[in-house]
Amino acid sequence: MDTKTGKGSLLKEIEKDEVWGDVFRMVAQQVEKAFIIGNINEKYFETLLEPERVLRVSIPVVMDNGEIKCFAGYRVQHSTARGPAKGGIRYHPNVTLDEVSALAAWMSFKNALVNIPFGGGKGGIKVNPSDLSEGELIRLTRRYTSGILPLIGPYKDVPAPDVNTNQLIMDVIMDTYSMFQGFTVPSVVTGKSVSLGGSVGRREATGKGVFFVTKEYLELKNKKIENLKIGIQGFGNVGSVAALSFYSAGAKVCAITDVSGGIYNEKGLDINKILNEIKNKKFLKNIKGEGDFIENKELFELPVDVLIPAAIERQITEENADKIKAFLIVEGANGPVTPEAEKILLDKNIVIIPDILANAGGVIVSYFEWVQDLQFYFWKEEEIFEKLEEILKNALHEVIKTSENFKTDLRTSALIIGISRIIDAIEKRGIFP
Template sequence: MADSHRNAFENAQRQFDLAAEKLNLDHSLRRVLRVPQRELSVNFPVKMDNGEIQVFSGYRVQHNVSRGPAKGGIRYHHAVDIDEVRALAMWMTWKCALVNIPYGGAKGGVIVDPTKLSQSELERLTRRFATEISILVGAEKDIPAPDVGTNGQVMAWFMDTISMHRGYTVPAVITGKPVEVGGSLGRVEATGRGVSIVAREAAKHLGLRIEGATVVIQGFGNVGSVTADMMQRMGSKVIAVSDVSGGYYNRRGLNIPEMIAYTKQHRSLEGYQAEGIERVSNSELLEIECDILAPCALENQITEENAGRIRCKLLVEGANGPTTPEADDILFEKGIFVVPDILANAGGVTVSYFEWVQGLQEFFWTEEEINNKLERIMQHSFESVLAQTLKHKVSMRMGGYMVAVARVAEATQIRGIYP
């Protein structure tokens, strides 16, 4: 689905450079902030169910920790590479700063297709990877979370592994855990909920009625499916969704609860059928005329090749880095209002922060309290980005980067350079 010819880290650095220029940031500070602070690359053996030993490669990158401990997910995907992880870590730095939570950015990944592993193989891989990167992680220094290809169970194994090493339970070392072992209520839905909140706020700004608005969503994993469900609950009409099996389009609207139930049973939408559905490719899906388009899959989905054919009024980035800088320029010229990833999908890390705080103090909030706190943070963050955007007459992405980069730069300057 992603364009493998594009380097995600180069895109991330270019986005930073543009914001740094707009902020007239000191060049010494630019050199510090445009590269990761710390990178760990590991190659580790895992015993497979048939007794064979396979060696897997993985990474953990910390981009910046000026505002607090590093925070970022762990991705299991066959296309993971070091530059992708670097980019994701950098985006996490800006995302945490944008919603003003006390974290720096990090990311991790293992080069593996998790669907080809048994549950026991997946557990052994997770525990070994957790051990390999344990020199970096900790509740006070680097807190991983789920990402593409990982889930609450994987996080539980990760937390248990670190806890076994320490000799006592350390719930705050990881977020996105099941509630039964210290996870937070509302965490699973948090990213998709955040996407739908900022979509609603952006629609309000544009004078677009959210009730009856047509919505297209690329990706039907945790983020995409929750976004689809939330948008439908708001009264929008979800007309197309897609996953690895392709796209499913019905101009009259899709039965999202039925499709979610199907994926829970079959692990994807492969084989799903319903009256009136047309099959489209993932690339065709992005070009369907609609009010709101939400790319919630992988990076580099909207490029200079297809940006001119995008036909939406509002684009809300549920995925990390789905739009290239070149495509950004085209969309801006077309008058498409883009809510950038560092704002749109920040609901997940926000509730991860709530989970971390609850784990540290061993005191838990209700789901209603979690959702209300998330709502306030997402609304306030949208308003701060919009204000910067209107003040400087720039895109929402540039407005968001200006807010986030300025906060990280200020923290870095105040702390100074050691020694």
């Protein structure tokens, strides 16, 4: 592989357009490795690296002071070969077509890996939501929803929360879509309020899933969770629920960070107390007395056993990979480890449980929510978490077995499984026309 262009023997042939920035190139390199190591039929390679549909919309918003600001929004459907596109919507100043396309592709592979009947999609708006009032945020969301209306629908494309979006945003998307249909359509979006057809357990699903996968992996390696020190980057939906799950299971969560920095205490942090405090204090840097303040970059150098990046992509890079002391990295976020960093980590025998497995809990419970909405029949929380744990455990066992068969790392193995299932669907359906 050419390290400058990131192109190996398959990628060499492909020259791409604006979809291919740093993040999509990560996808391309990972997919190429899976094709080569998994002996996957090369004739499908290019098709899997071309999103099926890309929509860019303008989102003019009347601000509270009467000014008009215009934001850029995207919705990308990477593949619908196995079912409706499914994937979250992100509000972040760094959202680009490159990033949204990469996240959409990872969703296709993730949904196929855990074998739920969805394709992959993703959306985003280039905005810093903390600069907006609640009213502005709701108007932004309604206008974005009307812009992507031609793409979304219960059998077409079903959005969900991602970075900086939550139940409120999903409720607004559901209402806006329903207003255009003339009747209430809960199944158009997942991650809604439970009272509007959301699923119990959806809010916790991704963080709990990270915990279930890690616990099972450690049990297979005969390691006790109570003896381990954990470090987590990101204290939002995924990171905070994962932190609480590990803490509740008796592990020492020694370090947590968010965009403002974080807290380190080698004896372990009281996660319940910190969760209570952050409601008022908003950022971890404002919480005093629980441990030492750390900058985000310090997290990756700490003496912890398990490191869980659960913030945004491209956080573990060739600059910091060498300093990592953990023996296990569990990717709560999508794409937190660059391919260059991954090479360094694998050479040091550090195991990486990849994003498309580790954070699949969110989309699995989103699938349960969609099924419940389509049937207007709702399940209990125990049922949700029991089914979630079973799907994730089975997927982990399959990924480990495949990695042994192909003598490869867990990411490549997970991609071999996911990609093979998508290709199977494409082959059985045939290429239209």
